[in-house]
Amino acid sequence: MGDKIEPDGIEQLVAAARAGASEDVWLDVIQKMDEVYSDLLQYEVALEDKNAALEESQQFIVSVLTSMSDVLLVCNRAGVIEDVNQSLQQLTGRDEAALKGRRIFDLFADEASRQQAQHFFAGHVGETLHDCEMQLRAADGSAIPVSLNCTPRYSATGKMLGVVITGRPVGELRRAYQALRQAHEDLKRTQQQLLHSEKMASLGRLVAGVAHELNNPISFVFGNVLALKRYSNRLGEYLGAVQRKESWERIDALREELGIDRLLADLPSLIEGTAEGAERTRDIVDGLKRFSAVDRNLLEPMDLVPVVERAVHWVSKAAPGGFKVHVDLPSTLAINGSAGQLQQVVMNLVQNACDATAGQAEARLEITCRIDVEKVRLRFADNGVGIARENLPRVFDPFFTTKPVGKGTGLGLAISYGIVERHGGKLSVENGPGGGTVFTLALPLAPRGAQ
Numbered sequence: 405m406g407d408k409i410e411p412d413g414i415e416q417l418v419a420a421a422r423a424g425a426s427e428d429v430w431l432d433v434i435q436k437m438d439e440v441y442s443d444l445l446q447y448e449v450a451l452e453d454k455n456a457a458l459e460e461s462q463q464f465i466v467s468v469l470t471s472m473s474d475v476l477l478v479c480n481r482a483g484v485i486e487d488v489n490q491s492l493q494q495l496t497g498r499d500e501a502a503l504k505g506r507r508i509f510d511l512f513a514d515e516a517s518r519q520q521a522q523h524f525f526a527g528h529v530g531e532t533l534h535d536c537e538m539q540l541r542a543a544d545g546s547a548i549p550v551s552l553n554c555t556p557r558y559s560a561t562g563k564m565l566g567v568v569i570t571g572r573p574v575g576e577l578r579r580a581y582q583a584l585r586q587a588h589e590d591l592k593r594t595q596q597q598l599l600h601s602e603k604m605a606s607l608g609r610l611v612a613g614v615a616h617e618l619n620n621p622i623s624f625v626f627g628n629v630l631a632l633k634r635y636s637n638r639l640g641e642y643l644g645a646v647q648r649k650e651s652w653e654r655i656d657a658l659r660e661e662l663g664i665d666r667l668l669a670d671l672p673s674l675i676e677g678t679a680e681g682a683e684r685t686r687d688i689v690d691g692l693k694r695f696s697a698v699d700r701n702l703l704e705p706m707d708l709v710p711v712v713e714r715a716v717h718w719v720s721k722a723a724p725g726g727f728k729v730h731v732d733l734p735s736t737l738a739i740n741g742s743a744g745q746l747q748q749v750v751m752n753l754v755q756n757a758c759d760a761t762a763g764q765a766e767a768r769l770e771i772t773c774r775i776d777v778e779k780v781r782l783r784f785a786d787n788g789v790g791i792a793r794e795n796l797p798r799v800f801d802p803f804f805t806t807k808p809v810g811k812g813t814g815l816g817l818a819i820s821y822g823i824v825e826r827h828g829g830k831l832s833v834e835n836g837p838g839g840g841t842v843f844t845l846a847l848p849l850a851p852r853g854a855q
Contacts (some may be wrong), residue, residue, distance in 0.1 A: 464472045475540075475550065478557065480566040483508045483525045495573075497543025508569075511548035513539040530564055537574060549574040622847050625681035628674050635671065638662040704852060707779065708737035708746065713772065715750035727767045734773060737780050739848040741827045746847075749823050750829070753814040753843050755783045760788030760841060775849070779829075782845040790835040799833050 517538040533554035761767035829847035
């Protein structure tokens with residue numbers, strides 16, 4: 405396209421043609437007029453495209469403002485309202501025409517809010533305001549607390565024109581917070597229920613072993629009580645003869661017949677054995693209670709060694725006879741935590757090793773310890789088949805299990821992982837270099853002053 409022809413240039417060409425110019429001049433005039441007309445068409449098309457884009461953008465902004473649940477208003481630097489959205493109209497009970505041109509101070513329900521707004525517009529209108537709670541007057545005349553946010557508004561040249569104010573009724577925020585807190589409490593209860601359910605499932609798998617564990621001391625106590633009952637009858641018969649003041653010959657003969665001397669010599673061991681059996685039964689029941697209880701405090705000073713030994717003992721009692729566990733730990737490992745929850749973790753790890761080594765000629769698990777400066781690391785290494793590489797990242801996922809249906813819930817390791825995390829530790833898994841699976845339980849040691 406040639407140079408742009410101004411209207412004055414076209415008029416000069418037309419005047420020259422009228423003055424008797426040659427045919428070439430007329431052709432030049434027609435060509436220039438065609439170019440101008442083509443330019444006008446292009447300008448018109450471009451203008452229509454820009455108008456359509458502007459209308460579409462405006463419609464988008466209007467739809468966004470209409471759908472907003474938060475109130476929105478635009479003010480100039482003096483606090484005069486220039487634009488509002490539908491939420492503010494509904495809140496105040498005034499239409500757009502009634503709100504535009506009014507001062508924002510008229511919307512507040514109390515003098516303190518008005519003074520706060522006037523102070524802001526008097527010298528801080530260029531600042532950003534966040535979560536400022538003020539009282540707006542509702543359509544029914546009541547005062548509604550609203551959390552307001554204010555942002556400066558600038559022109560294309562950078563000149564400050566006013567502010568954009570958005571806000572949400574605090575009642576909605578409080579209801580949303582209440583709903584969020586309730587959901588959090590429900591989640592905590594559900595998590596605690598899952599933890600307790602898995603703990604009961606673990607305990608259920610060990611009932612046979614625990615029953616056998618209880619049977620020994622109870623049987624011992626029962627046998628001793630029967631012996632004490634027989635001894636009591638003999639002593640009663642002997643003392644009755646003494647009280648009746650029978651002859652010494654008869655009393656001596658009765659003493660020999662009833663074995664009173666042997667009875668008296670046997671009584672201390674019977675009483676001591678009965679007490680020992682009762683104490684052993686009490687310890688087992690106490691361990692069961694601690695294991696099944698819903699723990700509240702995770703920061704109690706405790707020794708990790710008896711927790712591991714008790715967990716190994718319980719699982720081994722219910723395990724097949726070929727499953728052997730070798731424990732190599734120091735005499736004490738002082739940490740802060742929950743004995744019941746950590747016992748559940750160890751029992752899960754030992755039980756998993758027992759399941760993984762089923763079918764092995766010599767099923768075994770080795771539990772060893774390494775102490776760093778601030779952490780203790782327990783290593784549970786079995787000689788099972790190991791875990792497929794593609795399954796290693798999913799081992800601690802809830803409900804993931806490689807066991808047959810009915811043999812596992814897939815929650816044991818997931819819950820154990822969460823317990824260890826809440827204790828400030830870490831539970832990890834890998835395949836052993838020589839086969840089998842290695843779980844590593846890392847926990848922070850108790851501060852030296854607390855040990």
